[in-house]
Amino acid sequence: MGSLFKHREIWLAAAIALMVALVAVRFPAFATPARLLSVFNDYSILIVLALGQMVVILTRSIDLSMASNLAFTGMAVAMTNAAFPEVPVAALIVMALAIGATLGAFNGILVWKLGIPPIVVTLGTLTVFRGATFVLSGGAWVNADRMSASFIALQRGTLLGLPVLSWFAIATIAIFYLLMTRTSLGRSVYAAGVNPTASVYAGIDVGRTKFVAFVISGTVAGLCGYLWVSRFVIASTEVANGYELSIIAACVIGGVSIAGGVGTVAGVVLGALFLGIIGSALPVINVSPFWQLAISGAAIILAVVLNARGEKRQGRIILRKAAA
Amino acid sequence: MMHTTVNDHAKPPAGATVTPLLTLSGISKSFPGVRALKDVSLALYPGQVTALIGENGAGKSTLVKIMTGIYQPDAGQIAIDHHPVDLPSAHAAFKQGITAIHQETVLFDDLSVAENIFLGHAPRTRLGLIDWKTMRANAREVLETMGAGHIDPDNRLRDLGIASKHLVAVGRAMSIDARIVIMDEPTAALSAKEIEELFLLIEFLRNAGKAILFISHKFDEIYRIADRYTVFRDGEMVGEGLIAGTDQSEIVRMMVGRAVDHIFPDRTPQIGDTLLSVRGLSHPTEFDDISFDLRKGEILGFYGLVGAGRSEVMQAIAGMTRTSAGTMALDGRPIAPRTAADAIREGIVYVPEERGRQGVVIGLPIFQNVSLPSLGRTSSNGVLRLAEEFALARTYTERLDLRASSLSQDVGTLSGGNQQKVVIAKWLATQPQVIILDEPTKGVDIGSKAAVHGFMAELVAEGLSVIIVSSELPEILGMSDRVVVMREGRMVGVFDNSDLKAETLVRAAAGIAE
Numbered sequence: 001m002g003s004l005f006k007h008r009e010i011w012l013a014a015a016i017a018l019m020v021a022l023v024a025v026r027f028p029a030f031a032t033p034a035r036l037l038s039v040f041n042d043y044s045i046l047i048v049l050a051l052g053q054m055v056v057i058l059t060r061s062i063d064l065s066m067a068s069n070l071a072f073t074g075m076a077v078a079m080t081n082a083a084f085p086e087v088p089v090a091a092l093i094v095m096a097l098a099i100g101a102t103l104g105a106f107n108g109i110l111v112w113k114l115g116i117p118p119i120v121v122t123l124g125t126l127t128v129f130r131g132a133t134f135v136l137s138g139g140a141w142v143n144a145d146r147m148s149a150s151f152i153a154l155q156r157g158t159l160l161g162l163p164v165l166s167w168f169a170i171a172t173i174a175i176f177y178l179l180m181t182r183t184s185l186g187r188s189v190y191a192a193g194v195n196p197t198a199s200v201y202a203g204i205d206v207g208r209t210k211f212v213a214f215v216i217s218g219t220v221a222g223l224c225g226y227l228w229v230s231r232f233v234i235a236s237t238e239v240a241n242g243y244e245l246s247i248i249a250a251c252v253i254g255g256v257s258i259a260g261g262v263g264t265v266a267g268v269v270l271g272a273l274f275l276g277i278i279g280s281a282l283p284v285i286n287v288s289p290f291w292q293l294a295i296s297g298a299a300i301i302l303a304v305v306l307n308a309r310g311e312k313r314q315g316r317i318i319l320r321k322a323a324a
Numbered sequence: 325m326m327h328t329t330v331n332d333h334a335k336p337p338a339g340a341t342v343t344p345l346l347t348l349s350g351i352s353k354s355f356p357g358v359r360a361l362k363d364v365s366l367a368l369y370p371g372q373v374t375a376l377i378g379e380n381g382a383g384k385s386t387l388v389k390i391m392t393g394i395y396q397p398d399a400g401q402i403a404i405d406h407h408p409v410d411l412p413s414a415h416a417a418f419k420q421g422i423t424a425i426h427q428e429t430v431l432f433d434d435l436s437v438a439e440n441i442f443l444g445h446a447p448r449t450r451l452g453l454i455d456w457k458t459m460r461a462n463a464r465e466v467l468e469t470m471g472a473g474h475i476d477p478d479n480r481l482r483d484l485g486i487a488s489k490h491l492v493a494v495g496r497a498m499s500i501d502a503r504i505v506i507m508d509e510p511t512a513a514l515s516a517k518e519i520e521e522l523f524l525l526i527e528f529l530r531n532a533g534k535a536i537l538f539i540s541h542k543f544d545e546i547y548r549i550a551d552r553y554t555v556f557r558d559g560e561m562v563g564e565g566l567i568a569g570t571d572q573s574e575i576v577r578m579m580v581g582r583a584v585d586h587i588f589p590d591r592t593p594q595i596g597d598t599l600l601s602v603r604g605l606s607h608p609t610e611f612d613d614i615s616f617d618l619r620k621g622e623i624l625g626f627y628g629l630v631g632a633g634r635s636e637v638m639q640a641i642a643g644m645t646r647t648s649a650g651t652m653a654l655d656g657r658p659i660a661p662r663t664a665a666d667a668i669r670e671g672i673v674y675v676p677e678e679r680g681r682q683g684v685v686i687g688l689p690i691f692q693n694v695s696l697p698s699l700g701r702t703s704s705n706g707v708l709r710l711a712e713e714f715a716l717a718r719t720y721t722e723r724l725d726l727r728a729s730s731l732s733q734d735v736g737t738l739s740g741g742n743q744q745k746v747v748i749a750k751w752l753a754t755q756p757q758v759i760i761l762d763e764p765t766k767g768v769d770i771g772s773k774a775a776v777h778g779f780m781a782e783l784v785a786e787g788l789s790v791i792i793v794s795s796e797l798p799e800i801l802g803m804s805d806r807v808v809v810m811r812e813g814r815m816v817g818v819f820d821n822s823d824l825k826a827e828t829l830v831r832a833a834a835g836i837a838e
Contacts, residue, residue, distance in 0.1 A: 183706045184699040191696055194687040201644070201676050201683070202697040202750070203665035261687055 008255045008306065012270040016277055023281040030284055037162065043276035044169035045224050045231070047269055049243075050250035051176045052220030054268045055213045057251055058193045059206075060260030061118035063214060065107060066221040067243035068129035073099045073225030075133045078142040078151075078235035085148040092151065096226040097219050103129060104218015108211035118210070126244065134237045144233035152230050168227060172220065177265045189213060193261030249296060250275055253303045274299060343406075345370045345535040346391075346422075346504050351400035353386055360386040363400070364561040366554055368504060368535035373526060375546040375567070376539045378556035379579055379795065384539055387556070388508055391537075392424045393417035404504075418444075423497040424506040431481055431493060438463035438477035441495045466495045470528055487518035494525055498532075505529055506537045511545060523549055541629045543572055543834050555579055572836055573827065580797055580826035587774075588802030589781040595805065596620030599789050600672070600758050602641065605650030610636040611813040614650070618758065618789045623780060625804030625821070626793040628833045633813040634793045635677060638760045642674030643667035654757070668697050671757035675747055675764065677793075683747040686736035690728055691717035693735045694750045720749035724779060744776065752783075759783065760791040765799060777803060797826045809833050 024031035049066055056063040077096045080087060103125070110121045144152065155165040162170075180186040191199045192206040199206055229235040254271025256263030275296060282292045344367035353361040361383045368374050378384050389395040391402070393411035402409050404420055411417045431440045438460050439446075447458040463477035472491040481489060490510055497505050507526070511519045526549055529536055538550055546553065547567060554564040555578040563578040600618040605611070611633040618624050626634045640647050643661030652659050654670055661667035667674070676683055685693055694717035695702050702713045717731050724745040728738060735746055744764065751759060761780070765773040780790055780803060794800050800807055807819045809832040817832045830836075 182708050182710070184703045184708055185706055187692060187696070187699060187708065190688060191685050191692075195685040198676075198683055198685050199696070201642075201664055201674065203663065203668045204696070205663070205665070 009264065009267050009270060011306075012254065012267065012274060016270065016274055019277050019281060023285055027284050030281060037166070039276050039280045040169070040273070041163045041166045042280065043272055044165050045227050046246060046250055046275065047169045047272040048172045048220050048227070049224050049247045050254070050268045050272045051172055051265060052217035053247045054251050054254075054256050054263050054265070055176075055180075055189055056118070056210075056217045057248075057256050057258060058189050058260055058263055059210045059213045060193050060196070061111060061210055061213065062122065062248070062258075063104075063107065063217045063221075064119065064122040064244050065103070065125040065129055066217055066247055067240040068126045068133070069100055069103045069218055069221035070225045070228055070243070071237065071239040071241070072103065072129045072133040072136065073222040074229035074239055075137050075142070075225075075235045075237070077226050078147060078229045079137065081148055081151045082142050082146040085151075089150050089154050093223070093226055096222045098222070100222015100225060101215050101219040104215045104221065105211070107218065108214030111214060112207040112211040115207075118214075130237065130241075133239075137235070137237060139237060142229070142235040147230070147233060152233055155227060155230055165227060165231065168223070172223075173265060173269055180265055185209075185212060190261055195261075246275060249300050253299050255303065255306075258304075271303075342369045342371070344368060345405065347401075347403045347406075348387070348391070349401050349403075351387070351390060351397045351402075353383075353390060353395060353397050359559055361390075361397070361559045364556065364559070366537075366561065366564075368537055369552070370503070370535050371530055371533045372551040373530055373536040373538050373549055374552040374554060375550035376537055376554050376556065377546065377575060377579060379797065382556040382579075383559040384556055385508070386559075388424060388506055388537075388539070391417065391422055391504075391506060393422075418500065421501060421503040422506070423500065423502040423504070424508060425490060425493045425497070425510055426508045431489060431496075433480070433482040435481060436477065437467075437475055437479050437481060437484070437492050437495075440481055440492050441466060441477075441499050443496075445500060462499070463495070466498050467491070470495060470498065470525060472525075485518070487514055487521055490514075490522055491525065494529065497529075497534075502534070504535045504537070506539075508539045509541070510538075511540060511542065519545070541834065543575075543836055547572070576827050576830050576834075576836070580830060588798075589778050591781045591785065593623075593784065593805050594621045594787075596787070599655060600641075601653045603651050603653075605637065605640060605652070606648050607636060607640060607645065607813075608648045610645075611640075611810075614810075614815055616808055616815070616818065618791060620789055621784045621787055622805050623784055623790045623792060623803050625800040625807040626791060626810065627795070627797070627800045627807055627829050628810035630795060632810040632833065634810050635762050636813075637810070638674055638762055638791065638793060641667070642672055642760060644674065668754050668756075671755070672760070673697070673751040673754055673756040673758070674760045675751050675762060677762040677766065684735045684743050687734060689732045690721065690726075690735050690738070690746055691731040693746050694720055694731075694753055696750060698750075698753045716753050717749070720753045721746065723752070724749050725775060741773075741775070748776070748779065756788065758789050758791070760793070762793045763795065764792065765794075765796070797829060800829065801826060811835055 020031050020036070029035060049070070053063055053066060073096050076099055077092050080095065081092060107121055107125055110116050111118050155163070155168065157164045159167055180189070188199070188204045188209045191202070192204055192209045196206045228239060250272040251263065251268055252258065252271070253274050254263065254267035254269070256268060278292055278295055278299070282295070346368040348364070348366045351361055351364050364383065364387065366376070366387065376384050376387070386395060390397050391411070393414045393416050396412065402411060409420055411420065432443065435443065441463045442459050447455040447462065449455045460477045464473070467473055467475050467477065470491065472495065475484070475488055475491060481492060484492070494505070510522060514522060526536060526538070538546070540546055550567050552564065553567055553570065553575060555562050555575060557579060596619055598617045599620045603615045605614040614637050616624070628634050636645065639645050641652065643664050643666045654672070659670050661670055661672065685696065691714050695713045698716060699708070702709055702716060714731065721728070721731065726745045726749065727742055735743060738746065764776050780792070784790055792800070792803055801821065801824060804821050807821055807824065807829060808815060809817045809819065809829055811833055819828065
């Protein structure tokens with residue numbers, strides 16, 4: 001099965017390359033490295049969020065509250081910056097991570113200790129966190145003129161020719177790659193997702209693993225709260241409204257099985273980039289936004305069909321054994 | 325559709341000459357690596373209860389699945405009223421009037437009683453919609469003829485007890501004019517009073533001329549309700565006849581007497597001091613007052629019928645479930661594992677029965693399966709040391725002679741026997757003192773069975789202690805130094821395995837007096 005999913009990532013990369021090539025036929029400028037890097041930068045936040053979501057989905061859960069968590073944390077950070085411009089941005093980032101992690105832990109506790117299905121818990125907190133954003137801000141916006149220069153500038157600066165925002169995404173990808181392949185936590189996440197019963201017998205605390213997964217998704221949502229408000233220089237109650245669906249779409253297109261246990265960092269990054277190319281390339285060739293939505297939707301269904309086919313092959317595979 | 329031969333007697337006279345309603349002849353069925361049924365035959369007579377008796381793995385469930393159209397036989401013939409029939413699907417069997425009532429009913433918890441009875445053949449109105457009024461009335465009528473008028477057709481099935489669910493299942497059988505009713509261990513989850521009610525119902529079905537197949541492990545029930553018996557052993561039919569005039573021990577002998585098909589490893593036990601001592605271990609609902617000692621270098625067998633509580637005791641010892649009373653000590657030191665991780669740390673591992681669900685993690689490579697409970701040792705501060713993980717996996721899979729092209733291969737691509745080796749390697753890698761094997765050779769081929777047995781012998785030779793839970797008598801007798809027998813959640817005896825007879829164990833497990 002491992003090779004099958006390697007194939008899937010290759011297919012996805014090929015699909016992305018094909019789309020880029022098709023667009024480049026009409027607009028050669030689209031396929032330039034600079035333009036592609038800017039697509040990557042534009043979709044950095046989605047990549048980071050989707051990686052957090054992936055960990056949760058791998059444990060047979062789902063986090064619908066990520067976008068609301070992002071909005072709340074973004075608002076809290078922006079208001080702090082507006083009220084105390086002297087607080088360094090680094091401290092605000094730590095604050096964003098901490099708030100995000102706390103909200104994630106709240107989801108995690110409900111799932112772990114009360115055994116409420118994750119979809120119900122996070123459907124609730126999706127509204128709760130969004131409502132809390134409203135309560136916190138009184139419905140008011142934090143605009144560019146109330147944000148400090150360094151708050152806005154940090155992620156727009158460049159390092160070694162790449163925007164800092166892209167470096168955030170690259171660092172997150174690296175951290176998640178190591179987390180999923182080189183740590184016992186990552187291993188527990190996969191094991192608990194594929195076979196929770198066997199994992200319990202092997203001494204893995206499946207509930208606690210889910211809790212940690214929610215803390216991780218919350219933490220990245222918090223980080224993205226800062227990244228989002230500083231990038232779009234506005235914090236409002238409507239920030240990232242409905243974005244949870246794009247996050248989940250990136251995971252599913254990237255080959256993460258909603259049934260848990262299957263999915264890779266590379267796949268999720270490609271899944272997010274796939275959405276990125278659709279979102280950036282189609283407007284260039286004057287495809288209407290409605291078609292963009294239809295194409296994203298078709299990609300999701302195709303990904304699920306491929307997933308289902310992949311999972312069906314779990315049988316005894318008698319023929320292949322005989323051939324070997 | 326009711327059959328014409330209706331017996332007014334509680335039991336037909338011995339040797340009654342009735343023609344069988346359903347006959348199976350020459351039925352064979354193989355699964356990859358396992359021959360489940362070999363040329364078996366079975367006859368069910370109208371108005372009679374036939375008990376199907378056999379150890380676990382004797383082929384009873386396979387036969388039921390063939391009769392209900394779920395499996396297709398490789399060879400053989402099924403005939404109803406002497407006409408050969410084909411049962412290509414569950415629906416076809418249903419059409420032929422064959423219905424099965426299982427240990428856990430296969431009804432729909434969230435539908436009403438009436439809907440359950442008439443699902444798939446509900447009365448319709450002229451517009452093709454379900455005629456609720458008629459359906460309710462018919463359901464009430466069916467239940468009343470069965471003496472089950474106390475069940476409200478509008479009740480949700482979920483709100484009924486198991487005994488009432490059985491009544492609904494029988495009601496369903498009545499409503500489709502089923503002529504052949506299969507009851508697969510229907511009493512397993514029932515109280516004594518509910519069993520009495522079920523027996524009344526069986527009497528009712530018998531008097532209505534149905535042919536009934538009754539599968540049970542319990543001899544008292546068989547002798548109470550059955551007219552005939554058929555005994556299966558290792559996928560073969562080894563005897564049949566009338567219950568009246570057949571001695572219980574004769575049936576027990578048929579069940580266990582067998583040709584030796586497998587040589588168990590020859591070993592000289594080197595038994596040391598007590599390693600694990602369990603005293604008065606109890607669980608609120610599953611088992612009571614379990615006490616035994618496991619000595620160093622010993623193989624202790626746990627025998628009993630399915631549902632005797634053996635696995636539950638083992639899960640408690642392995643920290644999987646909480647107990648209400650009792651103590652455990654390892655090497656004289658009191659222990660109280662609260663999680664599987666605790667037990668593993670103490671050196672007690674439990675290799676669960678259901679390999680697929682509880683053992684291997686399909687989708688992960690072999691080496692990751694092996695290292696799963698040992699991740700604490702192959703990582704530091706949560707960071708894995710992959711080389712060590714591989715080395716650990718290689719050491720233990722080689723010891724078990726695992727056949728795989730690569731340790732990075734998905735464990736799901738291995739055969740059942742090799743998967744079992746991965747599971748055992750996984751537990752050995754934790755370096756346990758006590759290893760509990762629950763049905764370690766269930767559903768594996770003979771070669772892998774021998775490998776597992778040989779390995780158990782090696783383990784105890786190295787000073788480990790092994791508990792083996794098995795429902796296979798030859799395995800228990802061939803491997804154990806002592807045998808604990810459990811029945812209905814309690815210990816009924818501890819036997820030294822010298823000149824121990826299979827009959828003795830079966831009697832103890834089934835509660836038959838000598």
